[in-house]
Amino acid sequence: MGATVVIPDTDTLAVPGEEVRRTVQVRNTGTVVDRFELDVLGEAKDWIAVEPAQVNVFPDQSVEVRLVFTPPRSPDLSAGEVVYGLRVMSHEDIEGSVVEESTVTVGAFTDHGVTLLPTTRRARLSGRFNAIVDNRGNAPLRAQLFASDPDAKLDFAFRYDEVEVAHGKSAVVPLKVKPKARMWRGPDAPLPFQVLCVDEADEADETEQTADGALVQAAIVSDGVAKFALAVAAAVAALLALWFFVLQPSVESEARKQVAAATGQDPDAPGAGGGAGAGKGGGATAGAGEPGATAGAGTSAGTGGSDQSRFPALGGPVGGTGGEDGTGGEDGADGEDDSGGKGGKGGKGGEDAKRGQDGTGRGGIAGQVRAVDFRIPVDAEKSDAFVTARFTVPEDQTYYVTDIMFENTSGDMGVLRLQRGDSVLREMSLDTFRDRDDHYAEPIEFGPGTDVVLAVRCDMPGGLTTGTAASCTPAAFFSARAVTTRS
DSSP, rough: OOOEEEEOOOOOOOTTTTTTTEEEEEEOOOSOOEEEEEEEESSSTTTTEEEEEEEOOOOOOEEEEEEEEOSSOOOSSSSSEEEEEEEEEEEEEEEOOOEEEEEEEEOOOOOEEEESSSSEEHHHHHHHHEEEEEEEEOOOOOEEEEEEOTTEEEEEEEEEEEEOOOOTTTEEEEEEEEEEEOOOOOSSSSEEEEEEETTOOOOOOTEEEEEEEEEEEOOOOOHHHHHHHHHHHHHHHHHHIIIIIIHHHHHHHHHHHHHHHHHHOTTTTTTHHHHHHHHHOOOOOOOOOOOOOOOOOOOOOOOOOOOSSSGGGGGGGOOOOOOOOOOOOOOSSSSSOOOHHGGGGGGGHHHHHHHGGOOOOOOOEEEEEEEEEEEOOOOSSSOOOOEEEEOOOTTTTTEEEEEEEEEEOOOOOEEEEEEEETEEEEEEEEEGGGEEEEEEEEEEEEOOOOOOEEEEEEETTHHHHHHHSSSBBEEEEEEOOOOOOOO
C-alpha cells in the first residue's frame, strides 16, 4: 500500500519573474481509496507550489497534479540547476508516503547599474572619483567602463577598464579626471562628463548604464592668492624704502655721534670719519699724522653672519669673526695738529670685532641639521578599533617632517590617521588612494622623545575588488630634517 510519483525526465527551465507549469502523475498502489497531501521540500519550496495540494485516489488509479514554478527575479537566487523534492503523504498508510527528487534550471537574467561618487568635485589640476558598479542580476557580470565629455576638454584614466562582479555584489573602480588645459586665472568652470558601463555578455549593448558627473576646474592662482602676493610685494617695497631712505641714514648718523663723543671730536669735523670707519670692523693701522691728513680710516676685516635657517631650533644669525686689533696712529708729533694722534683710537673697533674669533655671535648655532627618513608599516585585522604603529624621535633631537608618502598598495578600505602622540594631525579614507605623496611648506615638528603614530581602522582588507586579504597593511614613509640639540 502507498503511493508512487512519476515526474517527467524532461528538463524544466524556469525564467525568473515568469511562471512555468509541469505535470506530475500520482498513483495509489494500495487497496483502498486514499487521500494524499502534496508539498515541496528543499531551497525551492518558497517558489514551487503544487496544484492541487490534496487529492483522493482510487486503488490502482493515477491522478495528475501540477507543479507551478515562479522563481523571483532577485540576485539572491543564482542561475543554474536547483534540486527539490516532491513529498506525497498518505493518510491511510503513513509508511507508504514517498519523496521524489528532481531538478529545475533557473534561467539567468542581467541587471546592473553604475553610480559615480562624488558626482561633482572641485580641483585645480585633477579630480578623483569612484565608479561603483552594482550587479543586480543572478549571474556574474563582466563589464567594461568608458568615460567621455561633450566638449573633449577632459582626460580620463580608470584604475582598470574591465571589472567582474559576482551577483548581488558591487565593485569600486577609481577614476582620475584631468583637464587638458590649465586655467591660471578666472572663475570656476564646470566641466560635465558621463561614465558608461557596458555588459560584455550583451552583444547588442542593450543593457548599458550611464552615470553623470562634473569636474569643477578652479584657477591655479586664486584671486585671494594674487591679492596676498601683491600685498606682500608692496609691504616688502615699503620696508626697503624705509630702510634705505630713513633708518640707514639715522643709524650711520648716530654711529658717527657715538664715535665722536668717545674721541672728543666734533661730529661734523673731518677727523671724526676715521673713528666711524674703524668701528665697523677690524681696524687698519693708522699712519703718523701728516699735516692736514685724516687719521684712522679703518677697513672692515670681520666676516658677516650666515642667514637664519627656516628651522626654529637653529636660532638667529651666526656672529662673524672679527678682524685683528687696529693699531692707532702715533701722536701727532710731526703734524700741525693732533688729529693724527686721535685717529689711533679708531682701532677700538678691531678689539670689539676680535671678540667674535673665539665664539658665536649674537644668536649663535643651537644645533646641527641632517636629513633623515623612516617608514612606519601597520598590520591591522578587520575591526572597529584603531591599531597603531609608532616611531619615537630620539631624546636629543627634534624632527621636522617635510614630506610623507602614504602607501595603500592592497587597496584596503578603512580610516588612516597620522598622530603626534595621542593628538590627531591627519585623517583620511584608505579607499581614496593607493599612493599619496604629501609635501609641506611648513615642516611638521616632532620634539625630542615624541611618538610619530600611524593609526588604522580596518573596514575591508583588500577592498571590494579583491576581498581576499587577511588584514589591512598600509604604511607611510617620512622624509625629515633632524636638529641635534647641544649647548
